[in-house]
Amino acid sequence: MPSYDDTVITFPLAVAHDVLMRPLEEGDFSRLCRAYLRNRDHLRPWDLRRSEDFFTEQGQADRVRGQLKEREAGRLVPWVLALGNEVVGAVTLSNVSLGSFRNANLGYWIDAEWVGRGLATEAVRAACQAADGQLDLHRIEACAMITNLASQRVLAKCGFGVIGTAPKYLHIDGEWRDHVLFQKILNGRTPG
Numbered sequence: 001m002p003s004y005d006d007t008v009i010t011f012p013l014a015v016a017h018d019v020l021m022r023p024l025e026e027g028d029f030s031r032l033c034r035a036y037l038r039n040r041d042h043l044r045p046w047d048l049r050r051s052e053d054f055f056t057e058q059g060q061a062d063r064v065r066g067q068l069k070e071r072e073a074g075r076l077v078p079w080v081l082a083l084g085n086e087v088v089g090a091v092t093l094s095n096v097s098l099g100s101f102r103n104a105n106l107g108y109w110i111d112a113e114w115v116g117r118g119l120a121t122e123a124v125r126a127a128c129q130a131a132d133g134q135l136d137l138h139r140i141e142a143c144a145m146i147t148n149l150a151s152q153r154v155l156a157k158c159g160f161g162v163i164g165t166a167p168k169y170l171h172i173d174g175e176w177r178d179h180v181l182f183q184k185i186l187n188g189r190t191p192g
C-alpha cells in the first residue's frame with residue numbers, strides 16, 4: 001500500500017474567492033478564447049508569440065482537443081481555474097515522464113483581474129499535491145523569466161528551490177529570454 005494517501009486531492013477544488021480548479025474539458029474552448037482575448041496584453045510579456053488563430057474559438061477548440069489527447073497519452077495534466085462560466089486562469093503539468101525520472105514541467109497564468117489574491121499560489125500547491133499523491137511523480141520543474149518576480153515569488157511560496165539561471169532559455173515575446181529554473185522534490189519514494 002502506498003504511504004502517500006494523505007496527499008490525495010480531489011477536483012474540482014475550491015481554490016479561493018469561489019474560483020474552482022478543475023480538469024480541462026472539451027467545452028472550455030470558448031471560455032478560453034474569451035480569457036485569452038481579455039488577457040492578451042497581460043500575458044504577452046510572459047508568453048510565446050501567439051498566432052491570430054490562437055485568439056479564435058476554432059483555434060482554441062483545436063488546442064483543447066490536442067491537450068486532451070496529450071492527457072490521454074499521459075503526457076499532460078491540464079487544469080483550468082473557473083469562476084462561473086468564465087476561465088480566470090490555468091495550471092498545466094507538461095512533459096510528464098515516469099520511470100526513473102518521474103518528472104513534469106509546471107506552467108500557469110492568472111487573469112489580470114484576479115492577480116494578487118493568492119490564486120496562483122493555491123493552484124500551484126494543489127498541482128504539486130496531485131503530482132505527488134495521484135500522478136506519483138518525484139519532481140516538478142518550473143521556470144520564470146528573471147524579470148517575472150511575481151511568478152518567482154509564487155514558486156518560492158510553494159516550496160520550489162532555485163536551480164540556477166538559464167541564459168536564453170525560452171523564446172518569449174519575440175526574444176530568447178534568460179530564466180530562473182526552479183525545482184520541487186515531492187517525495188523520496190522509490191519508483192514502483
Ligand SMILES: CC(C)(COP(=O)(O)OP(=O)(O)OC[C@H]1O[C@@H](n2cnc3c(N)ncnc32)[C@H](O)[C@@H]1OP(=O)(O)O)[C@@H](O)C(=O)NCCC(=O)NCCS
Nearest residue numbers: 046108109110115116117118119120121144149150151153
Ligand atoms: C505570475 C502570476 C501567475 C501570479 O499570480 P497571482 O495569483 O497574482 O499570484 P499570488 O497572488 O498567489 O502570489 C503573488 C506573489 O507575488 C508577489 N508579487 C507580485 N508582484 C511582485 C513584484 N513585482 N515583485 C515581487 N513580488 C511580487 C505578491 O506580493 C505575492 O506574494 P505575497 O503573497 O508574498 O505577497 C500572474 O501574475 C500571471 O499570470 N502573470 C502573467 C503570466 C505569468 O507570468 N505566468 C507565469 C509564467 S512563469
